[in-house]
Amino acid sequence: MDPRVGERPRPTPPTDAERHWLDRCRAGDAAAFQPLVHPHLRGLLSLARRHCRDPHWAEDLVQETLVRAFRALPSFRGDSALRTWLFRILIRLAAEPQRWRRGATTEPLDVDVPDHFDAPMVHDAMARELRDRLDEAMERLTAKQRTALHLRAVEGMDYAGIADVLGCSQVAARMQVLEARRRVMGRLKEHLDP
Amino acid sequence: MTLLDPTQRAEPPECPRTDAVLAVHLDGDVQNGADTGFDFVCGESLQAHLLDCIACQLRLQRARRLDAVLATDSGRDLETKAFAGLEARWFAAIDEEASAPIAGAGARRAWIVAAAAAAVAATTAAFVWWHRRAAPETSEPRPATEAPAVAPCKEPEADEGPVAPPDPGEILIAADAAPRFAEQARRSATNRAHDLRFAPTACLRQRGLDDTIPAAERLATTRLLVQRVAAPSVAGDDAGLALVAVLAGAPDRTSADHEALREGIGSARNESRFVTALLRHLGRLDVRAPVPEVEDFGIVVAAARLGDTKVDAALLRVLRRRPALVEPLTAALRSGLRDSGAGVFLLDAWQSLADRGVLGDDPFAGQTWFAGQADAVFADVTNELRSSTSAPRRVHCLLALGFANDPALVPMLLDRIRNAPHAEAHAAAFALSRQPSHVLAALVQRAAHDDGAFLLRAALARAGLPGAEPWLAALPPGPNGLALLREGSFTEFPPLAQWFRGRPADPSD
DSSP states (O other): OOTTTTOOOOOOOOOHHHHHHHHHHHTTOGGGHHHHHGGGHHHHHHHHHHHOSSHHHHHHHHHHHHHHHHHHGGGOOSSSOHHHHHHHHHHHHHTOHHHHSOSOOOOOSOOOOOSSOOHHHHHHHHHHHHHHHHHHHHHTSOHHHHHHHHHHHTSOOOHHHHHHHHTSOHHHHHHHHHHHHHHHHHHHGGGGOO | OOOOOGGGSOOOOOOTTHHHHHIIIIIOOGGGOTTSOOSOOOHHHHHHHHHHOHHHHHHHHHHHHHHHHHHHTTSTTOOHHHHHHHHHHHHHHHHHHHHOSSOHHHHHHHHHHHHHHHHHHHHHHHHHHHHHHHSOTTOOOOOTTSOOSSOOOOOOOTTSOOOOOOOTTOOOOOTTHHHHHHHHHHHHHHHHHHHHTTSOHHHHHHHHTOTTSOHHHHHHHHHHHHHHHHSOOTTTHHHHHHHHHHHHHSOOOSHHHHHHHHHHHHHHHTOHHHHHHHHHHHHHHHHSOSSOOHHHHHHHHHHHHHOOHHHHHHHHHHHHHOGGGHHHHHHHHHTOOSOSOHHHHHHHHHHHHHHTTSSOSSHHHHHHHHTTOOHHHHHHHHHHHHHOOOHHHHHHHHHHHTTSOOGGGHHHHHHHHHHSOHHHHHHHHHHHTTSOHHHHHTTHHHHHTOTTOHHHHHHHHHHTOGGGHHHHHTOTTHHHHHHHHHHOOGGGHHHHHHTTTTSOSSTTO
């Protein structure tokens, strides 16, 4: 067996700005929590949406993640980047299926049907079709594969960071991304062709 | 050249190097050697391979597009305004967490103190129990110098009887128990509300409708829903609909339930976003099929209870198109949860539908609108009767007051019977005939001694008072006419009332 397989990644420490706000938080300044986590909110919501079918549940999941992070902040040692730590909390919460994966997507019931179609309409319809297929394909992945592919493709996170979030080695993280890509592309195929 | 259907395009065979190609071109770090998991890491050879391999080219193209679509579909480009609302909500939750009385180290300290106190109490109780049990019945009497373990009981005075032993079935309650329990319940409700701040909207909705929890907690839940409606989100309708469900369906059995629900409605009325959302929902109801759905009833009930001018106007538009919703609307107002304007709104709705020939002016329509309504509704109607300059409106007011069941209205109705124009006088007589018989019985003598009070006699005859029997005997129509008088509609009442005109008040004269 390759000795590298199973190695845990080298953690990425917090940035200077994060350290500054972290120190203030630890000193009891609750107001410092907002600037501390603010840069990561969109990323958290985006990842939450990948894990919750219902956008409301995704919003609630992010809120719960932030609350848990706030409570656990005194125990955050700073071994890894704050973003990684937040993502890790979120995916652990998302793994509680009875809490966060209930509900269906809320599509509007009233759909306006135009009486003519032009090029942008067709394009929109195709894009929507692709998004629907993509959501369906992502839904069929395991939670780790979904998280890994999302972090790589959307957040642009390196494999060390992904491994840190998933709690696995970099090689395993890379394999999760590859497998996720393979499975999603296998389901979408020609929808991804130009 | 023929354009091929993409679904018919032949799929190239799998290539063992595709993963490595993807890693090199998408991740760019395959040459770093360590931590890649790939055995060969020669970028040049992969580049050369990619030029020749159709499968790798196709899959690299797809992978790039997949990443692009994933990034586009991620929701990161959420509108700034909507996202600001979400941020506000999230950080409000953090502020709550920060200001919570029991949190973090404080909670741990509280636990330690509570555990220590419990341990001391348990040890003391065990020691006392053991000490009493271990002491034999025939033990030596305690020395007089030893301090008593408990406060000595008061000896009975000479003129008092012996001190009665406490009844084992009696529950002794400390004098300050009630305020302590109340304070405990208040703190408990506050703490639970704090926990609920982070609960999903669906949980809040369920809790707001739960009749097994105290009214104060339901009110706290309703206020949380109002706060969520106030914070805009990408799917803001959810909290709005949950609030609608709670305002329409929360229990209203006890006075505490009633007050809690009324306060909740007041909070919702003051939240402009909720009013806007309700208007939107009512607008959607307007264009749907005429058969109401369960959700529609909830929206109508919540809207009727809210007491907002714009919502009332929207509700009237809905009712005009869907009269089937009149019944849930009037039922919603019977609860008396609306602060003001219910009477005027019901009159407007009645008039509006009557103008279109729906649920016309017969007394059964009046019954649909006003039977069983709260006192505040009739107070509104009385004020409207006094201030309105429209005769048809005043007729409606008088007919509505027939359902008030309030003896205090009788003098006013008598005055209208005597002094108001023709239609209003008949409406007043019709309304009077609906008043309680014990109130009307006192009027028989007055009607019998006043030949001009034929409308009063018609009203008393319609009410079926025994004292009015002699007047009925002289009437020409017979049993059918009597049935028509007793059970006919308001439109049938004036010609019947005319039969009493010109006939003697006392038939024996």
